[in-house]
Amino acid sequence: MTREPQTQQQDSHKLTVFRNTYDSDNTVFSPQGRLHQVEYALEAVKQGSAAVGMRSKTHAVLLALKRSSGELASYQQKMFRIDDHVGIAIAGLTSDARVLSNFMRQQAMSSRMTFNRPVPVNRLVSAIADRAQVNTQEYGRRPYGVGLLVIGQDQSGPHLYEFSPAGNSYEYFAMSIGARSQSAKTYLEKNFEAFEACSLEDLVRHGLHALRETLQQDKELTIHNTSIGILGPAGVHEQATAASLGKEGVFRILEGESIQPYLDSMLPKEVPAPVHAPGAAAAPAPAPAGGEPAGEAAPEAAPNPGEEMPGALPTDDDVNMG
Amino acid sequence: MADGHQHPIEHRFNPYAENGGTVLAIAGADFAVIAGDTRQTEGYSIQTRYAPKVFKLTDRAVLAVNGFQADCSEFVKRVMQRIEWYRHAHSKQMPLKAIARMIQTMLYGKRFFPYYTYNILGGIEEDGTGAVYSFDPVGSYEREACRAAGAASSLIQPFLDNQIYFKNQTPAPGAAPFVPGNLPIDVVLPIVIDSFTSATERHIEVGDGLEMFVVVAKGRDVSQLASLNAEEIPATNPGEERVFIVRRELKKD
Amino acid sequence: MDHFPLSWGRPRNEAVDLYSTYPIHERQRHGQQHDAFAEGVQRTQQPLVTGTSVLALKYKDGIMMAADCLASYGSLARFKDITRLHAVGQYTLIGAGGDMSDFQYLQHLLNDLMIDEYTSDDGHKLGPDEIYHYLSQVMYARRTKMNPLWNTMLVGGFKDGQSFMGYVDLLGTTYTASTLASGYGAYIAQPLLRKAVEGRETTLTEEQARAIIQECMKVLFYRDARSLNKYQIATVTERGVEIGDAISSDTEWAFAEKIAGYGGQP
Numbered sequence: 001m002t003r004e005p006q007t008q009q010q011d012s013h014k015l016t017v018f019r020n021t022y023d024s025d026n027t028v029f030s031p032q033g034r035l036h037q038v039e040y041a042l043e044a045v046k047q048g049s050a051a052v053g054m055r056s057k058t059h060a061v062l063l064a065l066k067r068s069s070g071e072l073a074s075y076q077q078k079m080f081r082i083d084d085h086v087g088i089a090i091a092g093l094t095s096d097a098r099v100l101s102n103f104m105r106q107q108a109m110s111s112r113m114t115f116n117r118p119v120p121v122n123r124l125v126s127a128i129a130d131r132a133q134v135n136t137q138e139y140g141r142r143p144y145g146v147g148l149l150v151i152g153q154d155q156s157g158p159h160l161y162e163f164s165p166a167g168n169s170y171e172y173f174a175m176s177i178g179a180r181s182q183s184a185k186t187y188l189e190k191n192f193e194a195f196e197a198c199s200l201e202d203l204v205r206h207g208l209h210a211l212r213e214t215l216q217q218d219k220e221l222t223i224h225n226t227s228i229g230i231l232g233p234a235g236v237h238e239q240a241t242a243a244s245l246g247k248e249g250v251f252r253i254l255e256g257e258s259i260q261p262y263l264d265s266m267l268p269k270e271v272p273a274p275v276h277a278p279g280a281a282a283a284p285a286p287a288p289a290g291g292e293p294a295g296e297a298a299p300e301a302a303p304n305p306g307e308e309m310p311g312a313l314p315t316d317d318d319v320n321m322g
Numbered sequence: 323m324a325d326g327h328q329h330p331i332e333h334r335f336n337p338y339a340e341n342g343g344t345v346l347a348i349a350g351a352d353f354a355v356i357a358g359d360t361r362q363t364e365g366y367s368i369q370t371r372y373a374p375k376v377f378k379l380t381d382r383a384v385l386a387v388n389g390f391q392a393d394c395s396e397f398v399k400r401v402m403q404r405i406e407w408y409r410h411a412h413s414k415q416m417p418l419k420a421i422a423r424m425i426q427t428m429l430y431g432k433r434f435f436p437y438y439t440y441n442i443l444g445g446i447e448e449d450g451t452g453a454v455y456s457f458d459p460v461g462s463y464e465r466e467a468c469r470a471a472g473a474a475s476s477l478i479q480p481f482l483d484n485q486i487y488f489k490n491q492t493p494a495p496g497a498a499p500f501v502p503g504n505l506p507i508d509v510v511l512p513i514v515i516d517s518f519t520s521a522t523e524r525h526i527e528v529g530d531g532l533e534m535f536v537v538v539a540k541g542r543d544v545s546q547l548a549s550l551n552a553e554e555i556p557a558t559n560p561g562e563e564r565v566f567i568v569r570r571e572l573k574k575d
Numbered sequence: 576m577d578h579f580p581l582s583w584g585r586p587r588n589e590a591v592d593l594y595s596t597y598p599i600h601e602r603q604r605h606g607q608q609h610d611a612f613a614e615g616v617q618r619t620q621q622p623l624v625t626g627t628s629v630l631a632l633k634y635k636d637g638i639m640m641a642a643d644c645l646a647s648y649g650s651l652a653r654f655k656d657i658t659r660l661h662a663v664g665q666y667t668l669i670g671a672g673g674d675m676s677d678f679q680y681l682q683h684l685l686n687d688l689m690i691d692e693y694t695s696d697d698g699h700k701l702g703p704d705e706i707y708h709y710l711s712q713v714m715y716a717r718r719t720k721m722n723p724l725w726n727t728m729l730v731g732g733f734k735d736g737q738s739f740m741g742y743v744d745l746l747g748t749t750y751t752a753s754t755l756a757s758g759y760g761a762y763i764a765q766p767l768l769r770k771a772v773e774g775r776e777t778t779l780t781e782e783q784a785r786a787i788i789q790e791c792m793k794v795l796f797y798r799d800a801r802s803l804n805k806y807q808i809a810t811v812t813e814r815g816v817e818i819g820d821a822i823s824s825d826t827e828w829a830f831a832e833k834i835a836g837y838g839g840q841p
Contacts, residue, residue: 081410105410109403116708120699156698243556337718339746362750367761369742370750392715392747435719 041165044145048091050178050214053149059232060151060158091178092146121152133167183213200235342527344472345386360531388472429461467503474521622674628760629670634784637733637812645803673726703732715747
């Protein structure tokens with residue numbers, strides 16, 4: 001970003017005003033009992049474009065909005081294959097996501113090497129959450145600036161997890177992360193009860209509807225800016241490749257022409273109904289929700305940077321943010 | 323040394339064994355056949371009648387591995403993981419010649435405690451031609467039209483030299499000269515089957531079952547395979563190369 | 576100057592007087608001191624207290640395994656009430672031959688593994704094939720360090736309606752089959768097992784399987800000098816792992832009286 005020198009000066013002046021005494025080191029609590037560096041990391045997640053995850057009885061899917069830094073650039077990669085039975089979608093710093101996905105791939109491969117077993121998805125997510133936690137406690141480190149939605153399947157069926165830089169991981173029926181993900185969450189909360197029995201096509205359509213909510217006014221979902229990740233048996237539009245996906249249906253990322261039929265299935269957007277559901281997440285899946293993610297914690301006096309700081313508002317063309 | 327006999331004679335642990343069996347591969351113009359028997363032995367004992375020695379690595383590469391079973395299975399697992407990581411890093415399947423070079427570096431990496439494995443890699447090159455690469459245990463390798471390895475290699479290789487490389491054959495007067503590596507699939511498969519039935523007759527470590535993998539280039543006609551009860555192994559990327567497997571029983575005595 | 580090229584670059588061995596510098600009666604005796612490298616890390620170069628064969632077969636309801644209760648010290652029948660069958664979790668059974676202390680180490684290793692798995696408490700249970708894979712990785716890793724665990728083991732199990740049987744030894748060699756026999760049993764019992772079991776894996780009843788195993792154990796007792804007529808039979812089925820009490824076979828030795836050179840006959 002280029003700025004006039006004067007503007008820069010003004011900005012730095014404002015920054016001094018909002019400067020927080022307890023945010024330069026992740027090992028020091030604020031007097032309110034908060035770790036500001038960790039909360040800033042959660043803000044980094046919100047700077048990335050949105051990703052939506054959901055599951056039915058048979059499938060788990062990821063949908064993500066890809067950004068491009070301009071006409072001349074390609075779109076940012078939003079999804080990574082970890083193993084045949086695990087895939088992730090990311091929001092935040094792409095480079096941090098690559099570190100985490102490499103770690104997850106290593107874990108998946110080492111499980112196959114030692115036990116000839118696909119790594120249990122919950123253990124994989126716990127493993128990265130434990131790594132993230134270390135970064136919130138040790139001096140000289142910084143938290144990961146990326147959030148993940150992880151889908152996976154094992155003997156107990158398909159699963160969806162959210163990973164956050166705070167070191168938390170929760171399982172969900174449906175979830176969204178990234179810029180304007182609250183709008184998607186609102187859609188998911190309204191509809192998630194129907195997901196369990198959905199066919200793959202209906203599930204993806206719901207996902208696209210949720211993802212659409214995160215778009216800016218004049219934008220729409222296209223085959224260029226949308227990625228779909230699927231786990232589970234081949235759907236109606238995948239009959240040509242059904243054999244290669246196997247009975248269980250390995251993780252695959254659909255991009256370009258192959259997502260056209262799914263986009264075509266979308267229903268026109270309703271006239272903005274003023275739905276405003278409280279809370280962040282669509283009911284965490286198996287019983288006790290250990291608590292809301294840290295970013296959503298009760299409001300306190302300390303400034304919530306990012307949202308409030310004028311100079312730090314997310315820009316849609318930040319190349320580091322996927 | 324004068325007092326040498328006073329010390330106990332050193333009995334060193336031998337970390338290797340030899341588990342019998344034999345493998346071979348033959349390249350065609352636009353296909354490759356990679357085959358191995360399924361018997362596993364130690365000494366005069368048959369340990370099992372079904373231990374696969376031939377493995378599909380990608381849609382266009384198949385590896386046959388023979389020698390010391392523990393090294394074989396460890397080596398194949400490591401090759402497969404390297405190929406998986408290549409897929410992660412490059413979002414495409416590893417080309418055959420790249421796999422061949424990787425196998426050479428992996429084998430040579432253990433030059434001073436070698437994998438006791440004889441590897442034969444077969445499949446389709448990026449230019450669509452059928453190819454066979456053969457390796458020694460420490461990584462020397464070359465591309466060939468055919469190769470046999472393992473317990474019965476000394477029985478099979480001369481036969482292949484004659485049938486595939488046309489050694490000791492002379493073209494009929496006026497006929498075109500022989501060109502190795504261009505035989506059609508319905509000639510190659512019977513040669514493979516005959517090689518193994520013969521080796522089974524004459525070598526005690528060969529027998530029980532035969533697995534033949536056939537890798538065919540993109541768009542190639544596969545109607546000849548139908549009559550052989552070939553079973554297709556689903557491809558990772560449909561519409562490109564295809565891999566089939568043909569199974570036959572061998573004598574179990 | 577040492578004129579023997581083979582000695583160049585090696586530590587000087589003072590115990591050897593190559594050039595007869597001293598008269599024989601004056602030669603320096605350095606007691607135990609010889610090759611400095613030989614006293615480094617001690618590794619298993621041969622088994623000490625050993626178990627003999629283990630047998631296993633597949634039948635209708637799962638798998639059956641047997642091993643006798645003897646641990647030999649060379650040709651001495653040293654321990655006559657040990658158990659060589661070991662349950663790992665609720666789906667898996669391991670039977671071991673070879674060095675018994677190495678086997679005890681492996682039992683501890685597998686117990687630790689199962690405790691870790693139990694503690695994660697997420698509904699994922701290791702199946703017999705996964706434990707077998709882990710065990711073979713351990714065995715192969717140790718042989719690669721030239722420090723093997725001197726055992727041959729059979730792994731059997733039953734989970735989710737599937738039976739599993741595999742063999743692994745000190746080299747890391749592995750294979751699966753519907754009948755398995757380690758040690759001397761590979762020569763004596765395996766042919767009997769194959770004849771009785773192959774092709775009947777899904778129809779043999781528990782009684783039939785037990786009769787086959789008992790017959791094989793009896794033949795082994797007659798022929799294997801390191802065996803004992805006291806053995807255990809274990810099964811892994813839908814009911815889990817069941818290791819039976821020690822039993823013995825009825826044997827017939829009357830013929831021995833008539834053999835010259837045996838017992839009373841001169």
